[in-house]
Amino acid sequence: QKEVEQNSGPLSVPEGAIASLNCTYSDRGSQSFFWYRQYSGKSPELIMFIYSNGDKEDGRFTAQLNKASQYVSLLIRDSQPSDSATYLCAVEGSNDYKLSFGAGTTVTVRA
Amino acid sequence: GAGVSQTPSNKVTEKGKYVELRCDPISGHTALYWYRQSLGQGPEFLIYFQGTGAADDSGLPNDRFFAVRPEGSVSTLKIQRTERGDSAVYLCASSDHNEQFFGPGTRLTVL
Numbered sequence: 770q771k772e773v774e775q776n777s778g779p780l781s782v783p784e785g786a787i788a789s790l791n792c793t794y795s796d797r798g799s800q801s802f803f804w805y806r807q808y809s810g811k812s813p814e815l816i817m818f819i820y821s822n823g824d825k826e827d828g829r830f831t832a833q834l835n836k837a838s839q840y841v842s843l844l845i846r847d848s849q850p851s852d853s854a855t856y857l858c859a860v861e862g863s864n865d866y867k868l869s870f871g872a873g874t875t876v877t878v879r880a
Numbered sequence: 881g882a883g884v885s886q887t888p889s890n891k892v893t894e895k896g897k898y899v900e901l902r903c904d905p906i907s908g909h910t911a912l913y914w915y916r917q918s919l920g921q922g923p924e925f926l927i928y929f930q931g932t933g934a935a936d937d938s939g940l941p942n943d944r945f946f947a948v949r950p951e952g953s954v955s956t957l958k959i960q961r962t963e964r965g966d967s968a969v970y971l972c973a974s975s976d977h978n979e980q981f982f983g984p985g986t987r988l989t990v991l
Contacts, residue, residue, distance in 0.1 A: 803979070867936060
């Protein structure tokens with residue numbers, strides 16, 4: 770079982786719709802969770818982090834965390850073509866600071 | 881302010897050669913990380929520095945890989961006797977608390 774798993778893509782959504790990305794993790798002691806956006810040929814860019822159960826909103830992005838279910842998600846509201854990218858879920862280890870990444874979900878927003 | 885910088889941006893070498901990849905973290909960040917990303921995968925942890933010392937090198941694949949950070953700022957990842965399987969994008973990240981910020985990466989191609 771992989772440490773961090775993301776729903777397989779690609780995910781295609783029409784402009785203005787909500788894109789929903791899911792991620793599960795295996796380390797029950799993990800406390801810190803991150804979403805990175807990666808455009809093709811570029812490096813990962815941090816867009817959200819969440820440490821507590823519940824929802825965290827930042828502009829059009831909402832991260833949701835459920836530690837009991839070992840589940841974290843990212844919602845992108847009012848999707849724009851510029852949101853087209855690969856989204857990486859990253860989980861910090863319970864006993865260290867290194868990040869374990871999922872393979873990423875590629876999102877395409879259709880104009 | 882200036883972000884994480886990495887040089888070179890691209891490196892092409894021949895099998896068996898030695899390469900050095902450089903990372904200049906965000907000023908004041910004490911933690912520095914090296915990751916490796918293969919096509920279609922998320923970044924994979926290699927090594928983590930806190931200050932000058934390697935706090936965790938458990939991700940280095942074998943003893944051909946070595947990294948240093950002699951003055952607690954710039955870090956160099958060194959790969960001896962390169963193999964074709966070493967071809968990947970090598971990413972450096974730095975942090976001062978929890979959030980890690982990535983540099984643009986070095987694309988290494990071993991022919």
